[in-house]
Structures are given as C-alpha cells and as structure tokens.
Amino acid sequence: MHAPVLLVRDDREYLVRPGEELGTDLGVLEVPADVEPGDELETHLGNEFRVRRLRGPDLFHHFERTGAPMVPRDVGLVIGETGVGVGDRVLDAGTGTGVLAASMARAGASVVTYERDPEFADVARENMALGGVAEDVDVRTGDLTEELDSLAAGDPFDVLTLDTGDAPAAVARASDLLVDGGFVAVYSPFVETSREVVEAAREADLADVRTRETIQREMDFDDRGSRPSTAPVGHTGYLTVARNE
Structure with a gap:
C-alpha cells in the first residue's frame, strides 16, 4: 500500500x-x-x-481524534528523553489518537500499545494505517495493568511510555518489563498522578527519576518590540522519566 x-x-x-x-x-x-x-x-x-x-507533526493535525492527542513538542520530549530509535521495542499504554505511538514507529521503533476503549482502538488502527506505520504498531484492546505478568515473562522492552491514570502500577513493574538501561516515560496532565509515579519509580529502585512541567511560550514580534505572547501560558502537562538500572 x-x-x-x-x-x-x-x-x-x-x-x-x-x-x-x-x-x-x-x-x-x-x-x-x-x-x-x-x-x-x-x-x-x-x-x-x-x-x-x-511528516511527523502532520499526524497531530490529520489523525482522526478520539480525545486530546499529545502535542508535537511533548512527543519530541518523550522521544528525546528516552532515545527511541531504530530497532527499539516500545511498550505503550493509553494509545488514544495514537500520535505518540505512530511517531515512535516513524522513528524506527516497533510499538505495542494498549487502549482500553475498543472504539478508540479501532480509530487508532486506522490512524496507524493512515500514517504508514500499521506494520510497526500493534494496537491491542485492553488494560495494560492486567497484562503485566504475561508481558514480563516475554522479551524485555527498550522503552515504556504511559499516558494513563493508573501509570504508577505499571511503573512499579518497570524493572520486570525493561532491558537494563531502558527508559520509562510517563505523561500526565495532573501533578498528583506525577507524584504517585515518582513514588512508584523510587520504590522500584529506578534511577534518574525526574519530572518536568511541559510548557512553552510563543513570541510576538512587531514594530514596538519583541516579547512573549500575552496569550494563555502554553502548559500541557507533566513528563516523568526514569531509567532501569
């Protein structure tokens, strides 16, 4: 095709x-x-x-949406912080529209992604085909936290990416799911969830645990001068990254 x-x-x-x-x-x-x-x-x-x-950023604008997709700058942070690249195996949860999963596949990774809502999962599969990565992204309908034992018994993943409210439960098993030196990245719109993720990561003895707010300001340039835009602050969420060592 x-x-x-x-x-x-x-x-x-x-x-x-x-x-x-x-x-x-x-x-x-x-x-x-x-x-x-x-x-x-x-x-x-x-x-x-x-x-x-x-190109990658076009996915955000043209995929059929089942909710608010991850914006390109946050996709870039996830890929940059985890180093997702050619040959990597990624385990993802909270597929939604599928922008992150498709972007990681376009970077060369093989992605297994879980989406609880069957209708959302069907849309995500259509989006993967539209993005030309259907062969590289396995969209599974279900709850990742119910599959952790079977996944941990298989080959380990290089990266674990999560955009779900129950992310702490998966983070607690990160060392069972990841290769040595593999990364986990958790995106959340709520700081409370991020705090729970950090606590779970520390209890699991993951290394380099850190959380950053994802925020960006646009600049205005006119005849009067240059300054940050007075439009609303560009906050989108919180990204927590840790490493399995």
Missing part, C-alpha cells in the same frame, strides 16, 4: 493515498498511484495543489 501524501493549497491540507480521488469545492482531484512529493496536481476545474510528504 502506498504511503499517504499531503495535498496543499494556501491554508488547505488534505491527507490522501496515492490512487485515490479527492473531491473539494475547488474541483475533483485524481491522485496518481505514482505521485511523488513535489508534484503539482490540478483539479478538473484547473486549481493546482502541491504534493508534500507526510
């Missing part, structure tokens, strides 16, 4: 698969099976669209 591409015109973007037909108010587009990034396509009304390769 051909990888999807973006069709771009001004502020419009459409994610399509090569060989598909796209209908818009600017006309119908026949997308060739051999379409390449950089090509220009015309609708039957003569309106042009540029073809762009799908």
